Amino acid sequence: MIEMPKSSTENEILVPNSQIVPDSLAPLVCALEASAKQDAASFHFPGHNRGRAAPSSLVQLIGLRPFIHDLPELPELGNLFSPEGPILEAQKQAANVFGASDTWFLVGGTTCGIQAAIMATCSPGEYLILPRNSHISAISAMVLSGAIPKYMIPEYDCDWDIAAGVTPSQVEKAIEELKKDGQKVSAVFVTSPTYHGICSNLSEISRLCHHHGIPLIVDEAHGAHLGFHPHMPSSALQQGADLAVQSTHKVLCSLTQSSMLHMSGDIVDRERICRCLQTLQSTSPSYLLLASLDAARVQLSENQETIFNKAMDLAVETKNLVKCIPGISVLESSSFPNFPVIDPLRLTFGFRQLGLSGYEADEMLYEDQMVVCELVGTQSITLAINLGTCRKHILRLVSGLQHVSETSLSVEKVEKRVEHSVLEPFADINIGLNPREAFFARKRKVSIGESLGKICGELICPYPPGIPVIIPGEIITERALDYLQLVKGNISGASDPLLSSIIICDN
Template identity: 35%
Template structure:
């Protein structure tokens, strides 16, 4: 079905009339249910035997899942050689998401990102990469021993956060590096900001290379007229989606969608088989089957109810002087904004994002992440009016405690420099070289051998082989003081950091 939205055509797939009856099926889940109903005698793994042997204190909570926790026995197919119900479930997912082929990922979007990069790049080959990408993209580059050409993102001056990359920057990089094997972008960002991916795909394809998209936070895109088009609808060659993040699959359940002839699918699926577990979880795979069915048959109606409530929340809190919600305008550096992401930007010196997060959690409201200037909350079709009313009341209660207001003025060059580092050595080389541990304050000018990743959102400030400069040091000290959690480092408190040892 095609609906008009804000002057553009949006192909909305999430409705029964678009697909017909077949999308109401969930073949993998249905087969697991049929098997459980037979009350079979289990002489195969897993050892809990459909829940007959399990911790007594937790058995009641887990029992329904344990009965579906199976292995590759007759009739249940095999993820690594699908020919039955898994193949059928993946085919239904491909149809729903507008792909030529879809593969289930039991390892999150991480495993899809790794496989994509290893499929398109051989050792020493270049790949254009958005600098504010997830750490899994860097890990994929390291495993492939590829050479990244980093694309610096545009910065939203209203919030100081990095958005997507500009088409002209990608075009310029492709002209400067005609031997690049692919362009890898993140769309949308963690905060819900996106680019015009269709126009970007046109630019990339003019240079004859594939466009790969980490669409972890956009599995719902294209299923409602209020949402942007998906990567598949926009012409990307491959997209990885965390089907558990913004829609209803179980945590760690994701999908990889592929279309066109620019990617060697045999090589891609071979790498995927190496990276995925040889004992994939059937409850996780079945949740992907059900999430796809829910997206098509139920979620659009739930969003119809939710979206006006989100509008009311923003209207209700718009008068608060200490905070602001991002608003898409003609001057925005991003082209799309996910209405499900509630991205709170602070305009006061009296509070930081961590303090607001603490207040929220004291009232039973648990946001997705916080930093010094922001709090991010992720809504979904499962968000209720009660949830939003509790949030609104909490935000309204904070205002009397704010004594002063400061408009934060962001300089584009300052924020962009967060993503510009001197690369001294390739990532995959430096991690195997001799290292030493120094107090963070003494590491200025040294080459880092760890990946320094504030988490969430999982976007590295420094990657192995980059030199620690004044800008990155300032950011690390500020984040450390605010009790940010760090991944990728030996010292999670970041009192110390590992750097390349000087040659004696």
């Protein structure tokens, strides 16, 4: 479990005005409630005027309450960018529970926290060491900060079409190579766990980084729950990370778009983080999102020891049931011997032996049992088990998977069972321009056939998972184009989602 930093008593923290706030209270939720109860003649934004002018169609859907509590920076609620009162209390309580020295609430998701963490550690021209399978937010952070990437190529399992994490020796090699070239390494960035739940050895990586005086930033978007059960991997902060960004809205229970940025120690300049967050976030943060972070923290702290027991049991039960279904494989740590730790609440099932793609299996599950997966890939589907998962839904999932297996084990499908491992998409990365140069370079559109060997001018990224196949500035390779054929139709944000054309840098 996360070790609680020393406070006045085990379950209380001291806030600046010397009030003792028990950690079972949600200061921001309480402040929002008290503020909404006032009989205020309001002449402020938002224009729905505390629900009085709320659009009826949405009121019918969600009721008036969300509008009544959708309040702006009123004096009694405090300001996110110079926190005091309830926001400060709520952030301190969160820091306490997650084992941080400072915690910032975010309304722009982990995306904005990653951008802030990279901008706060890397100045233009300085090097950021990161895995090539980083989330797009790390790429946009390099456009914003002017940092230059030194990519580590993750281990890749082509049968699963899944990338792993990075090893300490990869980090060490990257640091040594840059140092030998006389380059300044400003930060190391690691994603752990990955979308598929694969965890890197952060204890060893943080030890290495600190040996060289380099801060470690961890994209822990998928790991806000880590450390809150004896059989779960430790959290990034527990393993020595300096900054960890968590999507509280992913596995924990805050509202979508709400995340937290945690800091530990003093390698990173706290004031620079504040300035970056102020640069990146809306000047009108939603207090509903902020209050949902406060509420999610209380939910966790009320019951830290046991809150994940049921979810963990259900995850084990599901795995055991699925392992008995012919033709369906379960992603285990044995697939990645260098990465022995996988988040027990993230389940990935493969359909290769049935001759089915993840997309086909997903469609069958949806049509047959109305089962909705978190992530679908060429070879697999991934499911997130969380505090709301119930046995009834697990049984529906298992019965859906049984149906997928039975219908696909026909002679026709078995014959189709060709070994079609995918190509490793990141194996031959060649950088023509760094992300910031590529972002601002002149561009033109060419047909996909013409693009081979040119410098890509746009981000080509299947979403989810949000890991770019081609990053602006990279030379377009045959391997990348072949891989894109497999994931076509699932690309978001490209100028031509069907990929008959592509934007290149015109240099």
